[in-house]
Amino acid sequence: MLSTYSGAVSGVACRAILSSFLSLCMALPLALAFSLVFPHEVRGQTEDMQTEDMQTEDERTVTAIFNERLTTGEMYRLLEDLCKNIGPRLSGSEGAERAVAWGKEVMEGYGFDRVYLQEVMVPHWERGDPEQVRILGVEGGMIELNALAIGGSVPTAPAGITAPVVVVHSIEEVEEIGREAVEGKIVFYNRAFDQTVIATGPGYGGAVDQRFAGPSQAAKFGAVGVVIRSAGSDFGDAPHTGGLRYLDDVERIPAAALGYQSADRLVEALEAQPAARLFMHLSSKWHPDVLSHNVIGEITGSERPDEIILVGGHLDSWDVSEGAHDDGAGVVHSIGVLRTFQKLGIRPRHTIRAVLFMNEENGLRGGLKYAEVAKETGEKHVIALESDSGGFSPRGFGVTAEDDVIERFRSWLPLFPQATISYINKGGGGADIGPLRRETGTPTIGFIPDSQRAFDYHHAPTDVFEVVNRRELELGGASIATLIYLIDKYGLRDEMAQ
């Protein structure tokens, strides 16, 4: 590229003016900044800028939000802190407890109006020693495979298990080939992630049943163990873990995920030597439930303090990675909405609540507890937004609400700078806020970033801080803050905005 960059320019300009405005704003003590603002206005806009350009107040505020995020990169640094100083944080682990303390400390440090913990009992599963999975009975001895126990798997016998392998490509195929073909064997679910699905979420959705329901299905027909081709979009050899669900009335058998290349090696070995056997050794362990917490921070609404706009992500991660995209990004997106409002002196009408949910990955207890408490107390939620699709470039939002609300959100699309949010889909939310919708009827929003790289890292050891791009992360955060700002200002409907 030399110098021709035509076409793609920001929809909101006026940067020089805003930059000096922001310096002024950020130099003021917070209390003073607040005392100077009119509700829903960024301090100083009316006086300083009205005659200087033709931007509307909303355009100026949106520009200020994006500029703040892109300039400071503060949430990117916060993500680095979470990834590098806390690291893996599976529910029940010491890392998860440190993450809870971290979340509370961070939000208290920012001086949000209210920061507190919500108790929740969570499952506690441990992986144990590094997994061993190897092919035996092949030319030249054995072949080691890269494997991770599927989260929640029971261990193998202490000495491991060894069995012949039967290859299938679906849950249904296990039933078709039946007990005769499966009994005493290790079932290898080999169906790959569908690369043709452009949004990779549904691609993942099409592969994940093997991991989630495959073990019990295999056990029903007498299998002694399960391995799967990882539900990931990459062609590397990092295995992708994730959760499984054992059926109550079926024997619990050990299950592991293989890296893509390891799955290829197993296919090749079985083609060359169908009688080859697989050795598996997992030493995972279930412990009793543990007390943990959702972490909650708020800026109190100036007009409707009892009406809550929720923005959340989940604080727990799988144990094998830093949980950078999943869901460190959602954590800092959520904290970031409050932080950006605070820094820009945006005083919301409604209470804006950031919720860092515990235990999304293997139990959803945090989301369930939150909904239970909300229902009991009768707290009113205007809407709830979840960010749990990674810290990639923003593309859209999915919204589960009445059609008129969706149309209203679509009318705001021109306010989002080009190359950020381009669509509002009907239907969307997140795992953690699903129970709240079911229990209280709260409308929900899911943030949709670009999904092409997400499942290269998802639930794998490769989901580390280094694979998050600063600008992409901050643009996602700014997009979310923008939507929350507009919802707070205008409400879901005209009658509510009064």
Added chain:
Amino acid sequence: MLSTYSGAVSGVACRAILSSFLSLCMALPLALAFSLVFPHEVRGQTEDMQTEDMQTEDERTVTAIFNERLTTGEMYRLLEDLCKNIGPRLSGSEGAERAVAWGKEVMEGYGFDRVYLQEVMVPHWERGDPEQVRILGVEGGMIELNALAIGGSVPTAPAGITAPVVVVHSIEEVEEIGREAVEGKIVFYNRAFDQTVIATGPGYGGAVDQRFAGPSQAAKFGAVGVVIRSAGSDFGDAPHTGGLRYLDDVERIPAAALGYQSADRLVEALEAQPAARLFMHLSSKWHPDVLSHNVIGEITGSERPDEIILVGGHLDSWDVSEGAHDDGAGVVHSIGVLRTFQKLGIRPRHTIRAVLFMNEENGLRGGLKYAEVAKETGEKHVIALESDSGGFSPRGFGVTAEDDVIERFRSWLPLFPQATISYINKGGGGADIGPLRRETGTPTIGFIPDSQRAFDYHHAPTDVFEVVNRRELELGGASIATLIYLIDKYGLRDEMAQ
């Protein structure tokens, strides 16, 4: 993320059917596949699919294009070959000549209808030994900086130069502070990339004048050398090179780009010790011009063989990287249009021509020569598209054409799957096809991918194959192939489509 992926689904479905259709198609010898098709149709669609779903022919073809790219990843592998087996390929270098041979061989290997070279004389500049730039006269001795000579820079004296430093933030500031402040010094252009610009191309555009015009401006006022803060969006320490232009009537002084962190170190050192001096040693060298080539491949049009739809990128790269995003991506995007049409049996009405331009980075001679020849021969170009913004997720196209053409392209937007192309901007093209537009009035198109990561790698040693994502690259290629398919089928205007 657990299992809630709402909203973001592909706009074009019908995968299972197409998948078996594609297997069939690809199993056929190419000649047979061609003999079976109707013009502009994918073989077998009418018979096989009309009753099976409600997709239009265009929707089916677009789905087929995206599926082919995402499933095979063939262009990603081709990019790996270019990056790893050819590598750096600055004009005039041995690498550039190997790249020319590679491009010809690849397209001949695919059996395109016509593959040929177009001669062009190109400049030949060499970097020489690794650059040495260090701060002298500071506490504790000296500080080494990460630096790269700016492309085209003259060398320093063989023993290097040592001089005090004056810090400026713009071309204009050099004139403001004047000869008294500048004479005998090394000018340090310290203005950083503007992080607030959302599309990073314009952000780069706002910083690059320091690199391009800064050296001659400093020399005008008596400077003996120039260093710049690299025109990159990252905060790492990899310097970003690029080209400069010396004015004819001004002394040519050596110039180097510093990594972001090295620029910070220099700022800090000068704050602590304003009398600190900078030592620079560059051993770059200009050689006489060298004969090189644009590489051209075509599929001949079935109805209008003399009317050309051009899709291009540039084959040369800077010498310090693999040129993966810049512009290996554009090379495989261009070859990929022809390859995808060939594999799917799409027989174009117009001649589709892929042009791999030589010398975009430091001379533009390939683009100039191509336009000169096109003008001389009177070849008719319907339109020319350039991909030179990297192999990132597709977002839009910029189009320089009459308004009615742009409106026509916009009417095709619903055919692009969600999460690919969402806008057609007015205005766009590329450096290599700019001369063709100026000489012949050919309308131009620039491909616009997501730009957030582009300038982290641009012109830096970090622009390697590993920072290209397979799905993002292939989606970009599929988006370009889709637009070319639609232009070929429908023309720019109704009267031309007859």
